[in-house]
Amino acid sequence: MTYMRVTESSISTRVLNNLQGNISRLGDIQQRLSGGKQLSRPSDSPTGTTSALSLRSDIRTQEQYTRNTDDGLGWLGTIDTALTSANSQVNRARELVLQGMSSGAGGSVGARTALATEIENIRDSLIGIANTTYLGRPVFGGAASGSVAYEKDGTYNGQGGEVLRTIGDNTKIPVNSDGKKVFGDGDDQLFKVLSDIADNLRNDPSALGDDLTRLDTNIKSMQTEVADVGARYNRVTQMRDTADSRILSLKTQLSDIEDIDLPKTITELTLQQTAYQAALAATAKVVQPSLVDFLK
Numbered sequence: 225m226t227y228m229r230v231t232e233s234s235i236s237t238r239v240l241n242n243l244q245g246n247i248s249r250l251g252d253i254q255q256r257l258s259g260g261k262q263l264s265r266p267s268d269s270p271t272g273t274t275s276a277l278s279l280r281s282d283i284r285t286q287e288q289y290t291r292n293t294d295d296g297l298g299w300l301g302t303i304d305t306a307l308t309s310a311n312s313q314v315n316r317a318r319e320l321v322l323q324g325m326s327s328g329a330g331g332s333v334g335a336r337t338a339l340a341t342e343i344e345n346i347r348d349s350l351i352g353i354a355n356t357t358y359l360g361r362p363v364f365g366g367a368a369s370g371s372v373a374y375e376k377d378g379t380y381n382g383q384g385g386e387v388l389r390t391i392g393d394n395t396k397i398p399v400n401s402d403g404k405k406v407f408g409d410g411d412d413q414l415f416k417v418l419s420d421i422a423d424n425l426r427n428d429p430s431a432l433g434d435d436l437t438r439l440d441t442n443i444k445s446m447q448t449e450v451a452d453v454g455a456r457y458n459r460v461t462q463m464r465d466t467a468d469s470r471i472l473s474l475k476t477q478l479s480d481i482e483d484i485d486l487p488k489t490i491t492e493l494t495l496q497q498t499a500y501q502a503a504l505a506a507t508a509k510v511v512q513p514s515l516v517d518f519l520k
Contacts, residue, residue, distance in 0.1 A: 272481050279478045286471045289391055293464035296389040299399035300457040303363050306356040307450045314443055317346045317418060324425045325432045340425035347418040354407055364403035373403050378415035391463040397456055406449045414442045
């Protein structure tokens with residue numbers, strides 16, 4: 225029978241390698257516990273790292289959607305406030321037209337002039353509303369990037385097109401309003417109608433009936449736009465809630481992959497420390513400290 229000679233050096237080397245392995249495993253557990261993460265480098269779990277990177281990419285996408293929806297809500301909220309104010313003033317103008325029609329040609333010229341002056345003030349105020357901006361851009365200017373949508377004389381400086389925001393996967397929504405759609409165009413433009421009303425109050429009260437019909441058309445268009453803006457606002461709000469919920473879900477999945485199970489990790493640390501202490505005790509008995517002990 226042949227025996228392989230085992231030297232003190234080989235025993236010491238093997239035991240020290242085992243101890244080094246125990247220390248390495250103990251260090252890994254301590255690192256996970258202190259960092260709170262199971263993955264500190266890709267080699268810890270290639271599959272987990274791939275999943276974590278994908279989840280982080282999805283989270284960033286959803287976070288961009290929330291930023292887009294916040295911007296969209298800013299646009300639509302600004303438009304809604306402007307239209308609410310405009311609608312109130314246009315209804316006041318309608319009341320003034322009815323007053324002028326009631327007095328007729330036989331009414332006081334001074335009274336009709338006062339009505340015409342108030343109509344002109346409403347017109348100027350409405351042009352200011354039509355030039356409402358959000359972050360420096362006119363909300364009724366279409367895709368235009370100028371500072372105003374309407375000149376003081378009612379000339380439209382905007383252009384067609386939509387200001388779009390991506391609020392979800394393959395989902396875009398316009399967050400502006402077309403001034404021509406809201407305030408009319410040509411002879412039926414609201415500002416032209418109000419100018420004609422002011423002129424007819426002074427000079428031709430009999431034409432106010434036709435002016436009232438045109439004004440009612442403007443009011444209807446404005447109310448339609450208010451409803452449309454409200455619908456878009458609600459849709460953007462829903463998409464924002466969807467993105468927030470998606471982010472929460474993705475972060476939970478990411479936590480399941482990356483974060484440690486604290487009670488489990490503490491238990492692993494305790495077991496590894498016990499194993500290391502036992503290995504040290506066994507090593508102290510196996511590896512003798514001197515040549516004399518070896519010769520015994």
